[in-house]
Amino acid sequence: xxxxxxxxxxxxxxxxxxxxxxxxxxxxRLGLLRSLRPVLLDLASPGRLLWYSQAGxxxxxxxxxxPATASGGGTSPAAMLEQQQLLRRLMIExxxxxxxxxxDRQRFGVEDPQEVRSALLQMSLLPAQVLSCRDGLPADLRExxxxxxxxxxxxxxxxxxxxxxxxxxxxxxxxxxxxxxVLDGLAVVGRIEKxxxxxxxxxxxxASGFRANVQLLRRTTExxxxxxxxILEGVGEPDCRLTGIAATEAVAVGDEVVAADVEGLRxxxxxxxxxxxxxxxxxxxxxxxxxxxxxxxxxRDVQILHWELQPAEQSVTTAETSRP
Amino acid sequence: MKSVLxxxxxxxxAVMLExxxxxxxxxxxxxxxxVCAVLTWQVGARLLLVGGLLLLLDWIARPTLLPAVPLLxxxxxxxxxxxxxxxxxxxxxxxxxxxxxxxxxxxxxATTLQCAGGLSYVHLPTSADLLLVSRELTPLLLTALxxxxxxxxxxxxxxxxxxxxxxxxELQRI
Numbered sequence: 001x002x003x004x005x006x007x008x009x010x011x012x013x014x015x016x017x018x019x020x021x022x023x024x025x026x027x028x029r030l031g032l033l034r035s036l037r038p039v040l041l042d043l044a045s046p047g048r049l050l051w052y053s054q055a056g057x058x059x060x061x062x063x064x065x066x067p068a069t070a071s072g073g074g075t076s077p078a079a080m081l082e083q084q085q086l087l088r089r090l091m092i093e094x095x096x097x098x099x100x101x102x103x104d105r106q107r108f109g110v111e112d113p114q115e116v117r118s119a120l121l122q123m124s125l126l127p128a129q130v131l132s133c134r135d136g137l138p139a140d141l142r143e144x145x146x147x148x149x150x151x152x153x154x155x156x157x158x159x160x161x162x163x164x165x166x167x168x169x170x171x172x173x174x175x176x177x178x179x180x181x182v183l184d185g186l187a188v189v190g191r192i193e194k195x196x197x198x199x200x201x202x203x204x205x206x207a208s209g210f211r212a213n214v215q216l217l218r219r220t221t222e223x224x225x226x227x228x229x230x231i232l233e234g235v236g237e238p239d240c241r242l243t244g245i246a247a248t249e250a251v252a253v254g255d256e257v258v259a260a261d262v263e264g265l266r267x268x269x270x271x272x273x274x275x276x277x278x279x280x281x282x283x284x285x286x287x288x289x290x291x292x293x294x295x296x297x298x299x300r301d302v303q304i305l306h307w308e309l310q311p312a313e314q315s316v317t318t319a320e321t322s323r324p
Numbered sequence: 325m326k327s328v329l330x331x332x333x334x335x336x337x338a339v340m341l342e343x344x345x346x347x348x349x350x351x352x353x354x355x356x357x358x359v360c361a362v363l364t365w366q367v368g369a370r371l372l373l374v375g376g377l378l379l380l381l382d383w384i385a386r387p388t389l390l391p392a393v394p395l396l397x398x399x400x401x402x403x404x405x406x407x408x409x410x411x412x413x414x415x416x417x418x419x420x421x422x423x424x425x426x427x428x429x430x431x432x433x434a435t436t437l438q439c440a441g442g443l444s445y446v447h448l449p450t451s452a453d454l455l456l457v458s459r460e461l462t463p464l465l466l467t468a469l470x471x472x473x474x475x476x477x478x479x480x481x482x483x484x485x486x487x488x489x490x491x492x493x494e495l496q497r498i
Contacts, residue, residue, distance in 0.1 A: 007402075009369035014398035017376035021395040024380055033384050040385035047340035055344075131343060 038196040041131055042149070045198035093224070125303040128160075131199065148304055149198045159270065159305045160189045160202050187271045187293035188212070188259065189302055202302075203234075205272065205292050210234030213260040214242070214272055216251065227251070229260050232272055232290060239276060242288035249286075251278045257290050270305075328374050331362040335378045339385075350460075352438050353467035355382060356393070360430040361475040363397075364423075365488060367405050372398055392441035393434055400433045424476045431472035435464045 027033050128148035191210060193203035203210050211234075216227030228249040233241045245251060253276060258269040277289035338354040363375040379394035404421055421429060439457045443449045449457075482488035 006368065010367070010372055010398075010402060013369040013372045013376070014402060017373065017380070017398050018395050020376075021380055021383075021391040024384060024394075025391050028384070028387060036384055037387075040381060041343070044336065044340045044343050044385075047337065048344045051340065051344040129346075131346075 034201065035194065038149075038194055038199045038201050041199045042196040045147070045149075048147070049198065124306050126306050128200075128302050128304055130299045130302060147199060149195045149200050151197050158192045160191060160302050186303075187273075189294045189296075189299065192304065200304075204296060205232065205234055206236070206238055206240055207234045208236035210240075212272070214257050215260040215269070216245075216275070217256040217258050217269075218252070219256070224256075227255065230288075232257060239289040239291050240273070242275070242286075242290050245286045245288060247280075247284045247286065251275060251286055251288055253278050327365060327371060331365070331371065331374050332378070334358050334362065335382075339382060350464045350467060351386060352382075352393075352435060353464055354471060356434040356438065357427065357431045357468050357472035357475050359397075360427045360434060360472060361479060363401050363430065364405065364426050365479065367401070372401065388438065388441035389444060390441045392437040396437055397430070397434050401430060404429055404433075424480060427476040427479065428469055428472045431468050432465065435461060435468050439464065 024033065126148055131147050188205055190202040190204040190207070191212075192200050194201040205212070210232075212232045213229065214232040215229045218225050218227055228245055228251075230242050230244040233243055235241050242257065255275040255278075257272040257275065259272065260269075271293050273290045273293045275288055276291045277287070279287040281287050335355060335358055338358040342349050342351060342354055359375050359378055362371060362378070365371060376394050376398050379397060380391065383391040383394055404426055439461045442460070443453055443457065479488060
């Protein structure tokens with residue numbers, strides 16, 4: 001008899017779990033579980049970090065034992081050559097832009113306040129691994145979670161980018177001043193929406209609510225020319241919408257879309273995507289759609305743009321305090 | 325209470341390993357066999373609730389389209405694991421699943437449900453969708469089934485050493 005009642009309790013428990021699961025599915029559709037998700041993944045993070053640290057030590061030991069093997073592996077010579085060519089082209093382009101900028105400054109004598117603020121800060125890239133986004137969900141329903149959080153100094157609204165090249169410092173031989181940076185393939189994935197201690201939730205650029213100042217870039221026979229500025233908006237569809245472009249400006253399908261600024265500061269011109277649809281509406285407005293450069297289901301590693309104070313400021317402070 | 329705590333720790337370790345080695349271990353390849361072992365450790369309402377809640381929390385952390393595993397796996401357990409009174413005191417002979425096979429069978433059901441949970445429920449699944457599910461299921465089973473076999477052996481070992489009582493919890497109270 002008691003065994004029968006135990007069996008009945010099990011059936012009741014299974015029914016309760018089914019009801020709870022359906023409620024959770026409904027709550028997820030309404031977006032009520034978004035804040036819970038990073039917290040739950042945060043709970044698994046201490047063990048994960050321990051695992052990474054052990055794996056890192058093992059890798060270091062392997063690298064010490066076999067340095068020749070480690071230096072031998074990597075990209076193929078053809079890919080390296082291609083990267084070098086791309087680097088040269090970008091350096092030349094950067095140098096040309098630098099010369100033009102200097103000439104314009106001398107001509108107009110304008111001191112940009114944005115650049116003064118940028119001089120106090122430097123941009124760093126925090127590497128992070130994508131924790132979600134590979135499971136059986138369509139791309140428009142996926143949430144992107146990365147393994148970097150408040151413990152690494154992240155706050156809300158920092159940009160998440162993807163690119164293997166990162167930032168390359170150029171030399172004086174190409175008339176580039178020290179500190180100038182050449183961008184190699186950094187494409188914007190989204191922005192940090194919510195950061196837990198070790199995990200952060202990313203708002204992709206196609207998600208509704210995403211907005212960024214962007215600028216059009218058109219490739220011509222004379223090189224790349226910057227076009228008008230606008231606002232890139234995510235609308236919850238695969239393609240984003242570009243607004244704020246004046247009716248008198250020229251826009252064409254195939255124009256590239258790059259960042260006008262990074263969080264209000266002068267930073268690298270990050271790549272957002274390409275114009276795939278540009279219609280001039282009867283009301284005298286542009287209807288422009290932009291295809292994002294990065295597909296979420298391809299993502300494995302990302303980088304997070306993080307502004308921090310110049311280390312020179314810190315070293316001066318340290319020197320002053322250490323003085324007797 | 326001890327079994328609940330041990331179940332939570334084992335599940336946490338499995339999730340931690342899966343999240344750490346996403347390139348090596350498919351999602352659920354460790355977690356699902358562990359939860360199946362938790363469910364069959366002492367078949368009762370308490371561990372059923374604990375296992376179901378662990379599955380639900382895992383779905384919240386790493387969602388698919390539908391929470392098919394926490395929704396249906398408890399019912400699968402009730403069908404797979406025989407009724408206690410009939411199993412031990414029934415007079416009539418009946419077909420029942422041998423206990424070493426319970427965890428692997430439950431794991432197969434759970435992995436299939438997890439892959440099916442990724443199917444869109446808006447329209448009927450096409451053959452391409454089913455092919456995609458089978459492609460996801462194969463590597464998952466390749467890891468999950470050996471793990472479930474090892475766990476079944478461990479449960480049998482625990483039975484032999486007296487760590488696990490082979491009868492159902494309701495029978496222990498009789």
